[in-house]
Every structure is written in C-alpha cells, then in structure tokens.
Amino acid sequence: MRGLIAALRRLLKACPRCHARYTRAKYFVLSLARLRYGATDLRQVWRHMYWQREPQMAAGPLQAKLLFYYHKIEKGLCMPGPRRLFGLEVLPQVMRLLEAWEQGGHERDDPIYLGALSSLSAYRARLLEHGLDREQRILPQIDAFLRTRPAAASAPSTPVVTLAAPPAVSYAQLLALSEARRSYRDFAPTPVPEQLLQQAVQLAQLSPSACNRQPCRLYAISDAQRKQQLLSHQNGNLGFGHLAPVVLVITADMRYFFDASERHQPYIDGGLFSMSLLYALQVQGLVSCCLNWCVTPATDHAAHQLLGLPDAERIVMLMVAGYPPPASLVPRSHRKRLSHVLVAR
Ligand SMILES: Cc1cc2nc3c(=O)[nH]c(=O)nc-3n(C[C@H](O)[C@H](O)[C@H](O)COP(=O)(O)O)c2cc1C
Incomplete structure (x- = not known):
C-alpha cells in the first residue's frame, strides 16, 4: 500500500496537470465531507433554540425571554406619532415572566427584572396620561400587579429623553x-x-x-x-x-x-x-x-x-x-476601494 502511495506521489510530481486535477478533486471531496458539520449545527439549533415553559428555564434564558417581551413595551413607548394603545398581548406575557422570575427565586435587584417592572410603570403612566384604556382592558391588571411590587417605583425609569447634541467623539x-x-x-x-x-x-x-x-x-x-x-x-x-x-x-x-x-x-x-x-x-x-x-x-x-x-x-x-512591545511589525492590511463596499441601489 505504501509503495502504491509513493508511486502515485511520484506520478503526481512528474505530471503538473495530474497534480492540479488531483488537488482540485481532493478539495472538492473535502468540502463535500465538511458539509456534515451542518448536521451538528442543526442538532444544536434543534436542542437549544426553543424556549421552554418558564419553570424549566435557567435564569439566563428566562432573562432573555423577559427582555424580548418587555423590550417591545419600551420600544413602543418611544414610537413617534399619535399616542395609541399597544402591546395588549405583550403585557400579560411580561407579567407572567416576571412572576416566573420571582418564583424561580432569582434576584429581585437584578437590573433586567427591575427594568421590566419600570417598563410596566411607564406603560401604565402613558395609559393614564393619554386616557388610552378607557375600557379598562389592561389597566386593572397592571395596577394589581404593580401594587404588590413596590420596587417598580424606585427602578431606573424607561424610556429616557435624549436631546440632539454634537457627538462626544468626532x-x-x-x-x-x-x-x-x-x-x-x-x-x-x-x-x-x-x-x-x-x-x-x-x-x-x-x-x-x-x-x-x-x-x-x-x-x-x-x-x-x-x-x-x-x-x-x-x-x-x-x-x-x-x-x-x-x-x-x-x-x-x-x-x-x-x-x-x-x-x-x-x-x-x-x-x-x-x-x-x-x-x-x-x-x-x-x-x-x-x-x-x-x-x-x-x-x-x-x-x-x-x-x-x-x-x-x-x-x-x-x-x-x-500590552504591546516597544516596537513591533503589523501588516498594512490594505482596505478595498470604497466603491467596492458602498453601493447605491
Ligand atoms: C473573526 C476573525 C478571526 C481572525 N482570525 C485570525 C487568526 O486566526 N489569526 C490571525 O493571525 N489573525 C486573525 N484575524 C485577524 C485578521 O487577520 C485581521 O483583522 C485582518 O487581517 C485585518 O487586519 P487589522 O486587524 O490589523 O486591521 C482574525 C480577525 C477576525 C475578525
């Protein structure tokens, strides 16, 4: 077998065209074989990218789920245009997730927990200020929820006002x-x-x-x-x-x-x-x-x-x-032309 491989190597060395074909074929077969890595990716997505019911969730993923939902409220509060009632499906989710956080025994001074509470407070204030829930579709629920959670009042408020100003860094x-x-x-x-x-x-x-x-x-x-x-x-x-x-x-x-x-x-x-x-x-x-x-x-x-x-x-x-040494070499690492990167369509 070794003799055969050595003979093949000699043949490839002697014939540049054969060598080029062999190299291309080897590259093709290897690339094909590496497609199997996709199976591992698929398995990982299948295993991990699926939100369990809250009691089964670890603190990190639960926090992510809470962020995902309460961010919709925070964001909604910042939208320009006439004030409107929004987030009727999201609000109950946020309250449920906050309860899951509490029932899981996680920290009550956690910034994300407090952030979610403050988004509820801000939403409530918006409803009251603009009389957006005269039919009492969500307000009583929020009131009852916040009444038992005084931390909501002292949590850093959201959203925050930003004023147009020159950037801090030019x-x-x-x-x-x-x-x-x-x-x-x-x-x-x-x-x-x-x-x-x-x-x-x-x-x-x-x-x-x-x-x-x-x-x-x-x-x-x-x-x-x-x-x-x-x-x-x-x-x-x-x-x-x-x-x-x-x-x-x-x-x-x-x-x-x-x-x-x-x-x-x-x-x-x-x-x-x-x-x-x-x-x-x-x-x-x-x-x-x-x-x-x-x-x-x-x-x-x-x-x-x-x-x-x-x-x-x-x-x-x-x-x-x-830390850098007193002097060292770095590649220039040329950048492409701007016109190859910025394209108007
Ligand atoms: C995701 C990523 C992976 C990289 N991997 C390597 C590496 O394995 N070895 C290495 O020497 N440089 C690596 N680099 C550095 C790049 O070669 C370098 O960023 C590029 O040539 C541009 O040079 P610059 O960072 O000096 O601007 C990597 C850069 C990125 C962003």
Whole structure:
C-alpha cells in the first residue's frame, strides 16, 4: 500500500496537470465531507433554540425571554406619532415572566427584572396620561400587579429623553482610533490587570444586541497551561499566540433565541460585542488579535470540555490580548476601494 502511495506521489510530481486535477478533486471531496458539520449545527439549533415553559428555564434564558417581551413595551413607548394603545398581548406575557422570575427565586435587584417592572410603570403612566384604556382592558391588571411590587417605583425609569447634541467623539477622532487599531501578533510579557478587562467588558456590554438580549459572555484565560491547551485547538495563532498574557473567549448563548429563524443571531451579536471589546482594549493601552473559531465539531467539543462551557454557549471567536512591545511589525492590511463596499441601489 505504501509503495502504491509513493508511486502515485511520484506520478503526481512528474505530471503538473495530474497534480492540479488531483488537488482540485481532493478539495472538492473535502468540502463535500465538511458539509456534515451542518448536521451538528442543526442538532444544536434543534436542542437549544426553543424556549421552554418558564419553570424549566435557567435564569439566563428566562432573562432573555423577559427582555424580548418587555423590550417591545419600551420600544413602543418611544414610537413617534399619535399616542395609541399597544402591546395588549405583550403585557400579560411580561407579567407572567416576571412572576416566573420571582418564583424561580432569582434576584429581585437584578437590573433586567427591575427594568421590566419600570417598563410596566411607564406603560401604565402613558395609559393614564393619554386616557388610552378607557375600557379598562389592561389597566386593572397592571395596577394589581404593580401594587404588590413596590420596587417598580424606585427602578431606573424607561424610556429616557435624549436631546440632539454634537457627538462626544468626532469623526476624526473615531477615524484615528480605527486606524490605530491593528491586529498585533507580538506582546510584552506584562500581565493584563483584571480591572482593565472588567472595564473593557463593561464597554462591550453597551453594544447593541437583538431585542437587547445580550447573549455574550467573555472568558479570560491567563493560566499558562490552560492557555496553551486552548490555543492548540486553534489554527491561526502559531508563532505568536503563546506570547499573549491572556486569551479571551467570546461566546454567545443559543438559548437566548426563540427558534431557528434566529440561528445567525448569536454570531451577529457576538461580532458586535467583539468589535466594541477590541476598541475598549485599545483605548486602555492594550493590543489584541482576533482568532477565528473555524473548527471541527470535535475540536469545538474539546474546547467546551476544557473551559467547562455548556453546549448552548457557542464560541464566536478567541482573542489574544496584552500590552504591546516597544516596537513591533503589523501588516498594512490594505482596505478595498470604497466603491467596492458602498453601493447605491
Ligand atoms: C473573526 C476573525 C478571526 C481572525 N482570525 C485570525 C487568526 O486566526 N489569526 C490571525 O493571525 N489573525 C486573525 N484575524 C485577524 C485578521 O487577520 C485581521 O483583522 C485582518 O487581517 C485585518 O487586519 P487589522 O486587524 O490589523 O486591521 C482574525 C480577525 C477576525 C475578525
């Protein structure tokens, strides 16, 4: 068998056309075989992208469901145009989910719980102010609900008024920041202070997410052995990954999404979160490099085991971060012409 393979190799070397055909065929077969990864994606969507009945839901997904519904109220309160009665189906859902949160024994000072309560208060105030529920279709229910929940009165109110004002950061400043952000593949050995990471995540948390469900989480790995184990599962860090004092893992939880129509959303929200994170690291004097998570299901599973992640938490990407060395080389990374990117239709 070995002899046959060696003979084939010799033949391919001797005949460039045969070699090119062989390479194309190999690529085709491999690409075809990799379509099976889609089966894993399908299984994960089937397993995790389905909202259970509330008592069976963990705190995170329950919070996402609550956000999904109460965000409709918050949003509705901000719509321009004549004031109208809206959200008659959503309101009972929000109250039911708030009860489920309480019955689940979750924290009553949680900002999302309080946010949902404050959206109910604001909705009630709107109904009263504009006399929108003269038929008493929803008002008595809201009144009864809020009467037993005094926390609603002290919760930070929603919506908030914003006044048109010049932006805090100019285009020129943001351009300078964007131009200065580069993917670094060299790091000083200085550890990254915990506080800087916390501040970076706080900023990244301000990124938009679908219905404000905030599915992202960041795992920071500084332990040398664990870092090395994790990086061994990733194919794009050879030659520099080991220099980074910290490896960040950005994940998004599939359970925060209600069905397969949202299947791309974890990655979209994860991308937005990651971009903010890059800038947040940068403005604190740190440098970073995103690392793709283009892996086989088996590798993905191994990383989940290593980090103790639930299957529903999808790894969006890894990121290496640290302080820059005094001088280092970065690729110029040319950008395409604007006309190839901005298209008027
Ligand atoms: C999702 C994602 C995955 C990436 N994966 C890798 C990687 O595995 N290895 C690497 O060296 N760079 C990686 N990069 C960095 C890109 O190569 C880099 O962003 C691009 O070349 C533009 O350069 P710049 O970031 O310096 O502007 C990745 C970037 C993104 C956004």
